[in-house]
Structures are given as C-alpha cells and as structure tokens.
Amino acid sequence: MNEVIKLINNHRSLRKFSEEKLSQEEIENLVGAAQSASTSSYVQAYSIIGVTDEEKKKQLREISTQSYVEHNGHLFVFVVDFYRNNELAKKFDQSISYDKTENLIVGVVDASLAAQNMAIAAESMGLGMCYIGSLRNDVNKVKEILDLPEATFPLFGMVVGHPTTKGSQKERLPFKEIYHENTYQRMEQVESIIEEYDQSVSEYYKERTNGQRDDKWSEQVVKTLMKKQRLDVDSFLKSQGFLGQ
Amino acid sequence: MNEVIKLINNHRSLRKFSEEKLSQEEIENLVGAAQSASTSSYVQAYSIIGVTDEEKKKQLREISTQSYVEHNGHLFVFVVDFYRNNELAKKFDQSISYDKTENLIVGVVDASLAAQNMAIAAESMGLGMCYIGSLRNDVNKVKEILDLPEATFPLFGMVVGHPTTKGSQKERLPFKEIYHENTYQRMEQVESIIEEYDQSVSEYYKERTNGQRDDKWSEQVVKTLMKKQRLDVDSFLKSQGFLGQ
Numbered sequence: 001m002n003e004v005i006k007l008i009n010n011h012r013s014l015r016k017f018s019e020e021k022l023s024q025e026e027i028e029n030l031v032g033a034a035q036s037a038s039t040s041s042y043v044q045a046y047s048i049i050g051v052t053d054e055e056k057k058k059q060l061r062e063i064s065t066q067s068y069v070e071h072n073g074h075l076f077v078f079v080v081d082f083y084r085n086n087e088l089a090k091k092f093d094q095s096i097s098y099d100k101t102e103n104l105i106v107g108v109v110d111a112s113l114a115a116q117n118m119a120i121a122a123e124s125m126g127l128g129m130c131y132i133g134s135l136r137n138d139v140n141k142v143k144e145i146l147d148l149p150e151a152t153f154p155l156f157g158m159v160v161g162h163p164t165t166k167g168s169q170k171e172r173l174p175f176k177e178i179y180h181e182n183t184y185q186r187m188e189q190v191e192s193i194i195e196e197y198d199q200s201v202s203e204y205y206k207e208r209t210n211g212q213r214d215d216k217w218s219e220q221v222v223k224t225l226m227k228k229q230r231l232d233v234d235s236f237l238k239s240q241g242f243l244g245q
Numbered sequence: 246m247n248e249v250i251k252l253i254n255n256h257r258s259l260r261k262f263s264e265e266k267l268s269q270e271e272i273e274n275l276v277g278a279a280q281s282a283s284t285s286s287y288v289q290a291y292s293i294i295g296v297t298d299e300e301k302k303k304q305l306r307e308i309s310t311q312s313y314v315e316h317n318g319h320l321f322v323f324v325v326d327f328y329r330n331n332e333l334a335k336k337f338d339q340s341i342s343y344d345k346t347e348n349l350i351v352g353v354v355d356a357s358l359a360a361q362n363m364a365i366a367a368e369s370m371g372l373g374m375c376y377i378g379s380l381r382n383d384v385n386k387v388k389e390i391l392d393l394p395e396a397t398f399p400l401f402g403m404v405v406g407h408p409t410t411k412g413s414q415k416e417r418l419p420f421k422e423i424y425h426e427n428t429y430q431r432m433e434q435v436e437s438i439i440e441e442y443d444q445s446v447s448e449y450y451k452e453r454t455n456g457q458r459d460d461k462w463s464e465q466v467v468k469t470l471m472k473k474q475r476l477d478v479d480s481f482l483k484s485q486g487f488l489g490q
Contacts, residue, residue, distance in 0.1 A: 001274060004249055004369035008278045008362050029246060031424045033253045035417040037361060038376050041469045042462070044418050049425045056427055079429070084422075085470055087432040088439070088463045096470035101346075101488065102381065102478040103470075108350055109378075109401070112357035116282060117253050119358075120365055124249035131283050133354075136347065147428045156354070172280040173289050177329075179276045180294045182301055183392045184324070187332040194333070217287070218333045224286045225330055225341035225348075233347040243346065 007124055012169050014128030015066070017073040017161025026125065027074065030160065033121035037113035045082055046111035046155075049146055051075040059145050060157065064134035073128075073161030077135065077142070078115050080107030082151040082241075098151055099244030104237065111155050118158065128163035131156050137229075139236045151241050168208070171201055173217075194218065252369055257414050259373030260311070262318040262406025271370065272319065275405065278366035282358035290327055291356035291400075294391050296320040304390050305402070309379035318373075318406030322380065322387070323360050325352030327396040327486075343396055344489030349482065356400050363403065373408035376401050382474075384481045396486050413453070416445055418462075439463065 001009075022030075031048055039045070051057055052074070060077075061070035069075060082098040089096045097103060115131070122129045135142055135157045142154040172178070177193045198216035205213045237243045246254075267275075276293055284290070296302055297319070305322075306315035314320060327343040334341045342348060360376070367374045380387055380402045387399040417423070422438045443461035450458045482488045 002369055004252060005274055005278050005366050007249060008366055009281045011281045011283070013283060028420055029250055031420055033250050035423060036254045036256050038256070038258060038364070040378050042415060043466050043469060044423070047423055047425055047429070049427070049429060051427055053427045084432070085466050089467045089470070092464070092467055094467055094471055096467060097473050098470065100476065100479055101482055102475040105353055105400070105478070108353045109357045112354045113361045116358045116361035117365070119283070120362070121250050121253055124247055133285050149429060149431065152429070155350070170287060175273055175276055178280060178289070178292055180292055182294070182296055182298045184292070184294060184394060184397070186394065187329070219337070221288050221330050222334045222337055222339055222341060224288060225334070225343065226339055228342050230347040231345065233350070234345055237346055
C-alpha cells in the first residue's frame with residue numbers, strides 16, 4: 001500500500017483548529033486541486049465560495065448548528081452552479097436545460113468530486129477538514145447570505161484548518177458488503193456480514209465511551225434515516241430553476 | 246506543492262489500457278480507499294459493483310457507447326444505495342425516508358466522494374481511470390443488467406486499468422472564476438476572465454488538431470447543455486422510490 005493510499009485511508013473528520021489562518025497560497029493550492037477532478041463533459045458546473053466575513057460565518061454557523069463553522073478554520077462552500085453556463089448561453093441567444101434531475105446530478109457530482117480532491121489535498125498538507133452537509137438545513141438562508149443567483153444550489157460546506165486534535169475513525173462496512181460482483185447481492189446474502197460489522201461498531205463505541213454507549217451501526221443509520229428533514233430542499237431547488245416538470 | 250497535490254493536479258482521464266487485469270489486492274485497495282471518504286451521518290448510502298462478466302460488459306458498453314467500457318480495464322459501477330438501509334429498517338419494523346431530493350443528494354454525494362478517492366488511489370498506483378457518466382443513457386437497462394433492487398440508482402461507472410497512453414489535460418476555469426469571496430460574483434464581474442480563458446482553450450484545441458478545431462469553452466458547454474438528454478432519469482428515479490411527492 002503506497003503513501004497516498006495510506007493518507008487516504010487515514011482520513012478523519014476534524015472539527016477543531018488553531019487560530020492560524022490559511023495563506024492565499026494554500027487556498028489557491030486547495031482550489032487548484034479541487035479543479036483538477038474530472039468534470040462531466042467539461043461543464044465545470046460548480047463554484048466554491050470562501051467565507052471569511054465574520055458576520056456571515058456566524059450566520060452560517062446558526063444554520064448548521066456546528067460551532068466550529070464560525071470559530072475557526074477556513075470555510076469553503078461548494079455550490080452547484082449552472083448560472084455561469086446559463087449566462088454564457090444568453091450571450092449566444094441560446095438557453096440551456098438544467099431543469100431535470102439529470103442536470104442537478106451532473107452538478108452535484110462535479111462539486112463532490114472537486115470537494116473530495118480538496119479534502120485529500122488538505123490532509124496531504126497536514127491540514128484537517130470536515131464536510132458540513134448541515135448547511136442544507138436552511139438553503140434559502142444560505143442563498144441570502146452568499147447572494148446566490150438563480151440556477152445555483154449550496155451543496156455543502158467544508159472547513160479546513162490547522163488541527164489541534166487527532167480525531168478518530170469510524171470503521172466502514174466490510175469490503176464484501178460494499179463491493180458486489182457482476183450482480184447486486186440482496187440482503188439475505190449479506191445479513192451475517194452486517195451482523196458482524198454491527199458487533200464491531202458497537203465495541204468501538206463501548207470502548208470510546210467507557211461502556212456508556214454501545215449502539216450498532218444498523219440501529220444508528222435507521223434512526224438517522226427515519227427522520228424527515230430538510231423538507232424545503234425540494235421547493236428551494238424548484239425556485240432556483242431545478243427539478244422542473 | 247507536495248507530491249500528493251502534484252499527483253492530483255496531474256490527473257487525466259485515460260480510456261486505453263493493456264490486457265493486464267487488476268489483482269484482487271488492487272481491487273481491495275481501491276475499494277478500501279473509496280470507503281475511507283466521508284459519508285453523510287455514517288449512512289454509507291452507496292455500493293460498488295465490479296463488472297467482470299464479458300456479456301454484461303458488452304451490454305454496458307452498448308449503453309455508454311464507449312468501446313473501452315467493454316474491451317479493457319476493470320469496470321466499477323457506483324450505485325446510490327438506500328436498499329441496504331431500507332432492509333435494515335424493516336428488521337426493526339421501521340421505514341426510512343429516501344423519497345426526497347435531499348435523500349437522493351446524500352446518496353449521490355456519498356458515492357461521488359468515494360469514487361474520487363478511488364480515482365486518486367488508482368492514479369497513485371500508476372493505474373489510469375475514466376468516469377463513465379454515460380451509463381445513465383439507459384438506467385433501466387443498467388438496473389436489469391446488474392439486477393439492482395428498489396431504492397438504488399446507478400450513478401456512473403469508472404474504468405481502471407494499466408495505461409498504454411499518456412492522455413492530455415484540459416485547462417480548467419481560472420481560480421478567480423471558480424473561487425468567490427464571501428459573495429457570489431455575477432457574470433458582469435468575471436466576463437473578461439472567461440474571455441481570456443476561452444482564448445486559451447481555443448489555442449489548446451488548435452494546437453492539438455493542427456488548426457482543425459478551435460472552439461471556445463463557452464461555446465462548447467453551451468452546446469452540450471442545450472441538448473436535452475437522459476429524460477428518463479426522472480421517471481426511473483421515481484420508479485425506484487426516489488423523488489416522491
């Protein structure tokens with residue numbers, strides 16, 4: 001296993017950083033790495049907004065409810081972006097389609113590939129990072145704070161900074177569960193693998209909390225996914241010109 | 246700039262590979278790297294299907310229209326996957342929600358972050374890779390070929406193999422165009438940057454084709470996005486239980 005794969009496998013989400021800011025060179029290196037990712041048909045359907053304004057960071061923290069969003073680290077917001085392409089089309093007296101779920105998916109994939117490149121670049125520089133999906137708790141407000149135009153969608157944030165903690169890793173599903181060969185394997189084929197995994201995750205929590213917590217992965221994700229949340233994302237997307245009929 | 250960032254920045258999509266197959270160890274390293282990416286609330290809402298069956302590869306090539314999908318490289322298909330979580334919920338006599346665009350986005354982001362980790366891992370091993378978004382040309386057929394259950398969506402493929410060509414890179418949008426500070430910058434603020442970029446892309450094509458081709462980035466993406474394509478993705482997603490009302 002080479003050094004790059006070791007770095008990738010050593011990923012952990014960090015939420016505490018020192019006060020030391022990123023330099024302009026670091027920011028440009030991170031954004032450059034993000035941009036080097038593949039992009040569907042060269043459309044580059046995303047933008048990255050760096051938020052340094054203290055008042056804006058405070059407002060975004062209130063949306064995400066995560067205090068570290070406000071207090072330290074450089075905050076990048078990844079935005080699905082068809083506004084740029086749409087404005088260019090107007091110059092040619094044309095109009096483009098971005099109103100199908102297919103188009104939205106192209107933008108979400110483009111932005112995500114770019115973000116993951118940035119995540120690895122950050123960790124390779126000795127920096128720590130964490131995704132902030134919880135910016136989607138109030139996408140209308142994020143639009144207002146960042147003055148986003150139509151045909152854009154704030155997908156997630158990422159904080160990047162100089163770490164002050166080591167963080168920990170959560171074990172992933174076993175290879176045999178995530179990787180299928182030629183045909184999708186149904187639940188009855190993998191049930192025992194998930195049971196073993198549940199045991200292993202449960203032991204991790206017990207150890208980390210001195211026996212206070214021992215929930216299994218299955219229980220935890222079912223609880224998470226039972227919650228109906230961010231129900232305004234659909235109507236927001238429609239108001240931005242996505243998901244038309 | 247460190248070695249990892251140089252590797253990331255040196256990315257190029259490769260479509261020709263030797264006949265040499267990936268070893269089981271290589272496949273496990275690639276999937277392990279993919280799984281190390283962040284996952285929204287630990288849900289791990291994706292699966293990866295490795296396609297080695299020649300008949301299935303042929304059928305998938307017919308969908309994507311890209312001959313290299315059939316002929317060489319290891320073909321991974323990244324699938325947005327709430328089936329696993331949904332089956333687990335049934336065991337607890339519960340049901341989960343995955344019928345909002347928000348849920349679909351969680352799965353698309355999870356799968357994309359994992360895939361980009363795999364892409365970098367592959368390149369770090371001296372392998373080449375290329376995304377295959379064109380599997381979405383016929384998602385119903387992909388479902389049939391891979392026997393996908395409800396609550397899943399085939400997002401894209403990725404071929405990985407031993408390269409026989411060097412490939413080339415397409416210049417990305419300038420830093421000042423993709424990166425905004427605190428507030429989204431409208432078209433009138435960046436028009437001249439895009440014009441310069443268009444010139445630069447145009448020169449690249451001229452050089453590569455001995456003057457035969459000189460189209461600008463703007464024209465190219467507008468043409469791409471004017472096409473209405475993959476119009477059945479919406480109805481497929483609905484039939485799989487996504488995008489409910």
